[in-house]
Amino acid sequence: MSAPAIQRPAPTTAAPRRGRGPREASRVSVAVAVVFLVALAVYFLLPVYWLVVNSTKTQGDLVSSNGFWFAHFALLDNLKHLFTRDGGVFLRWALNSLLYAGLGAAVGTLLATMAGYGLAKYTFRGREALFSVILGGVLVPATALALPLFLLFARAHQTNTFWSVFLPSIVSPFGVYLSRIFAAASVPDEVVEAARIDGAGEMRIFFTIASRLMAPAMVTIFLFQFVAIWNNFLLPRVMLSDQQLYPLTFGLYSWQTQIARDPALQTLVIVGSLVSVLPLIIVFLSLQRFWQSGLSAGSIK
Amino acid sequence: MTATNTAAQQLTAGPEPTTPRTRRRNRTWLAFVLPFLVPFTLFYVVPIVYAIWQSLFKTQRTGGLFGESHQVFAGLEQYANVLGDDTFRQGVLRVLLFGVVQVPAMLLLALLIALVLDSAVARLRRFFRIAFFVPYGIPGVIAALMWAFLYSPQLSPVVDLLNKVGTAPDFLGANLILWSIANVVTWTYTGYNMLIIFSALQALPQEVYEAARVDGAGALRTAWSIKIPMVRPALVLTAVFSIIGTLQLFTEPVVFQAISTNVTSGYTPNMQAYAVAAANNYPFSAALSVMLALATFILSFGFLRLTQRRAAA
Numbered sequence: 001m002s003a004p005a006i007q008r009p010a011p012t013t014a015a016p017r018r019g020r021g022p023r024e025a026s027r028v029s030v031a032v033a034v035v036f037l038v039a040l041a042v043y044f045l046l047p048v049y050w051l052v053v054n055s056t057k058t059q060g061d062l063v064s065s066n067g068f069w070f071a072h073f074a075l076l077d078n079l080k081h082l083f084t085r086d087g088g089v090f091l092r093w094a095l096n097s098l099l100y101a102g103l104g105a106a107v108g109t110l111l112a113t114m115a116g117y118g119l120a121k122y123t124f125r126g127r128e129a130l131f132s133v134i135l136g137g138v139l140v141p142a143t144a145l146a147l148p149l150f151l152l153f154a155r156a157h158q159t160n161t162f163w164s165v166f167l168p169s170i171v172s173p174f175g176v177y178l179s180r181i182f183a184a185a186s187v188p189d190e191v192v193e194a195a196r197i198d199g200a201g202e203m204r205i206f207f208t209i210a211s212r213l214m215a216p217a218m219v220t221i222f223l224f225q226f227v228a229i230w231n232n233f234l235l236p237r238v239m240l241s242d243q244q245l246y247p248l249t250f251g252l253y254s255w256q257t258q259i260a261r262d263p264a265l266q267t268l269v270i271v272g273s274l275v276s277v278l279p280l281i282i283v284f285l286s287l288q289r290f291w292q293s294g295l296s297a298g299s300i301k
Numbered sequence: 302m303t304a305t306n307t308a309a310q311q312l313t314a315g316p317e318p319t320t321p322r323t324r325r326r327n328r329t330w331l332a333f334v335l336p337f338l339v340p341f342t343l344f345y346v347v348p349i350v351y352a353i354w355q356s357l358f359k360t361q362r363t364g365g366l367f368g369e370s371h372q373v374f375a376g377l378e379q380y381a382n383v384l385g386d387d388t389f390r391q392g393v394l395r396v397l398l399f400g401v402v403q404v405p406a407m408l409l410l411a412l413l414i415a416l417v418l419d420s421a422v423a424r425l426r427r428f429f430r431i432a433f434f435v436p437y438g439i440p441g442v443i444a445a446l447m448w449a450f451l452y453s454p455q456l457s458p459v460v461d462l463l464n465k466v467g468t469a470p471d472f473l474g475a476n477l478i479l480w481s482i483a484n485v486v487t488w489t490y491t492g493y494n495m496l497i498i499f500s501a502l503q504a505l506p507q508e509v510y511e512a513a514r515v516d517g518a519g520a521l522r523t524a525w526s527i528k529i530p531m532v533r534p535a536l537v538l539t540a541v542f543s544i545i546g547t548l549q550l551f552t553e554p555v556v557f558q559a560i561s562t563n564v565t566s567g568y569t570p571n572m573q574a575y576a577v578a579a580a581n582n583y584p585f586s587a588a589l590s591v592m593l594a595l596a597t598f599i600l601s602f603g604f605l606r607l608t609q610r611r612a613a614a
Binding site for chain 2: 029030033034036037040041043044045046047048050051054062063066067068110111112114115117118119122124127130134136137139140141142143144145147148149150151152167168170171173176202203206227230231233234237238248249250252253256257269270273276277280281284285288
């Protein structure tokens with residue numbers, strides 16, 4: 001960025017005062033803070049705990065036993081039912097979700113990073129106007145797009161296909177925003193220039209040098225786009241009628257709507273939710289270091 | 302201190318102009334930008350243009366009730382219909398009420414957590430940051446399903462507990478359902494917003510705090526006069542995303558529709574747009590979508606303007 005977001009004041013040379021140091025003075029406030037944080041942790045984790053406990057129960061225990069504690073342990077049975085129900089359709093949904101979100105986010109990240117890099121490192125007429133239009137895309141509610149997209153795909157006779165959900169998902173205007181900021185800050189012009197003098201082509205410079213420097217931004221874009229696609233509900237609901245093409249979330253929702261007719265589905269919705277939530281949490285936790293640095297770049301730089 | 306650098310400026314101000322040498326490579330930028338621009342045009346620009354076009358028509362039947370229907374040009378008639386529609390007006394009021402309460406409540410909570418975590422002992426910080434962020438990784442549909450179970454009188458241990466203490470409120474009743482939905486949204490997104498604010502706090506230079514301490518500022522004073530003003534851009538950013546999210550409200554109420562008669566098919570404008578389209582009234586649905594997108598633009602830009610002006614004053 002041209003101007004630093006925060007004007008750094010001159011560093012003080014004064015030594016910190018002795019005696020009432022922050023830690024000593026705030027023993028009471030530390031206690032208050034811990035109570036506050038623990039209470040909130042209970043609030044944020046309680047539904048997840050509930051999900052874990054109740055995934056292990058039989059349909060009967062689900063209604064009759066204490067919802068916060070275990071009863072007869074039936075997790076393995078539940079899992080077996082989950083994966084065999086309707087000819088193993090749950091596994092199919094899981095693979096669909098992985099394709100929509102994994103492949104969609106990978107392609108989307110590449111496109112967004114290239115565009116962000118292009119906007120940061122090349123000057124051309126209309127650059128700022130183009131950037132503004134793309135940024136406008138951030139403000140367009142995805143839901144306002146879903147219905148016209150359906151009508152357009154219907155005209156092309158392409159609704160109820162893999163592509164009708166996949167293709168619209170690869171566009172991430174926010175990713176372009178983030179990668180432009182990141183490219184400007186972390187890919188020095190001198191490095192690009194030096195590579196040119198060495199005879200490297202523009203694409204090669206991007207793929208071998210710039211993309212490595214932009215790795216934290218790419219991880220961030222990938223993860224947040226992955227979550228956005230994984231969580232998307234409206235687009236599959238509008239586009240898809242074939243159960244075989246559903247992503248996980250929409251499949252579980254379709255089971256939920258049939259519970260009145262088939263109460264056994266209740267257990268499957270619960271254990272299915274647990275199975276579909278765990279991978280996402282694991283991915284987030286294991287990549288934490290990377291996406292957090294990317295996130296802070298987007299919010300304050 | 303200068304707090305004029307708001308998110309609005311970040312959004313519009315570009316990076317440093319590149320050197321004159323790079324300017325000579327005239328067409329190369331296209332190779333980088335075009336792969337994004339093509340799908341962006343197809344799946345963002347074209348649908349918007351198409352929705353606007355669609356909204357200018359109306360469906361007309363010829364030859365009585367069972368005659369063929371076709372679209373005739375109607376100008377702005379659909380927009381008048383949308384504005385005059387009771388379901389739409391109620392939906393808009395409901396979403397506005399929801400947003401006016403939920404967004405400030407969520408962001409205040411997120412800010413508070415971020416401030417506490419920022420000053421807490423490092424060991425605690427790591428665990429709590431992760432614990433609070435977990436809900437963000439849970440899809441909206443599943444979050445709503447889980448909370449639906451926790452609200453339901455037959456299944457919920459929470460309702461059981463409240464009944465033992467006194468009487469449990471009817472979480473799915475007409476009076477509370479909107480706030481039950483607000484709780485699900487707050488639960489899902491507080492951690493995400495907290496993390497953005499927290500990252501901004503962590504990026505502040507340490508010297509600022511030292512200077513404050515030398516000046517005799519306590520922890521609260523430092524938070525109020527230094528930390529909060531300095532994370533303003535992050536706060537503005539999270540607020541804008543929350544405003545957009547509120548107007549889009551769809552997934553959570555749709556899930557609750559299955560378990561509560563108090564959520565109707567036109568509960569939010571988005572749900573109405575979907576229901577109307579499902580009933581094949583595309584022009585009306587298109588006009589509704591366009592107005593919703595417009596409202597989102599106006600509200601989020603209005604908010605950016607407002608915060609920008611305050612910062613400049």
